[in-house]
Amino acid sequence: MRLGLEKEASQKFTDISTRIKIIDDNIETLNELYKKNAFATCTTRVDEIIRSNYAYFLENSIRYNEKEKEKMSKEYEYRFEDYKKKKKDRSILDKLKDKEYSEFLHExxxxxxxxxxxxxxxxxxxxxNKEDEIEYFEDNEDKKEEEENEDR
Incomplete structure (x- = not known):
């Protein structure tokens, strides 16, 4: 019984493996055909596009580069102007700080x-006041002494 099951399993395995091989072969042939057709049609299409639209692509790339350069130069000019303004503002603030600080020191x-x-x-x-107190105190002492002397 066990032997029969093993034979049946091996038979099914060989059937499945042959089917897989057939499918693999079909896929390979389809891939080869696709590559041949795709390469042939693709190259002709690309060649046609390049021939017919080379000037257009070139002109667009030149325009794009000019626009990018213009955009970058505007951005650079803006940043440079912004830098100059900030530097000017900083110098004004520094002068004000120096002036305020000098005024503060003066105050x-x-x-x-x-x-x-x-x-x-x-x-x-x-x-x-101490001198006055001393004089007052001395005067008071003198008066007391005089009074004491008179009393005696």
Missing amino acids: QDKEEQDFLDELSLNMYYKDL
């Missing part, structure tokens, strides 16, 4: 000088 110096002036005035008045 700061002025405030510092005012503070120092005020401080020196305060010190002067403080010294003056």
Whole structure:
């Protein structure tokens, strides 16, 4: 029984493999025919297109290149103008910053000088007040001593 099944399986395998070989052969022949026909028709078509439209293709490529060059030159000019504007704006901003910074420094110096002036005035008045206090204190002490002397 087992032997019969093996023979049947091998027979089916050989049938399938022969069918596959036939299909492969047919595919190969079809491919060869297609390549021959496609190559022949394709080359004639390309040759005809090249002959009839070479000038058109050439003219279009020249126009395209000119348009691209023009587009690139416009873009370059725009970028260059934009660069010049930004550079000018930066220089103006730098000048303004320098001016504002110098004004800020001037204001700061002025405030510092005012503070120092005020401080020196305060010190002067403080010294003056101390002298007055000392004189007042000395005067008061003298008066107290005189009163004490009188009381004795």
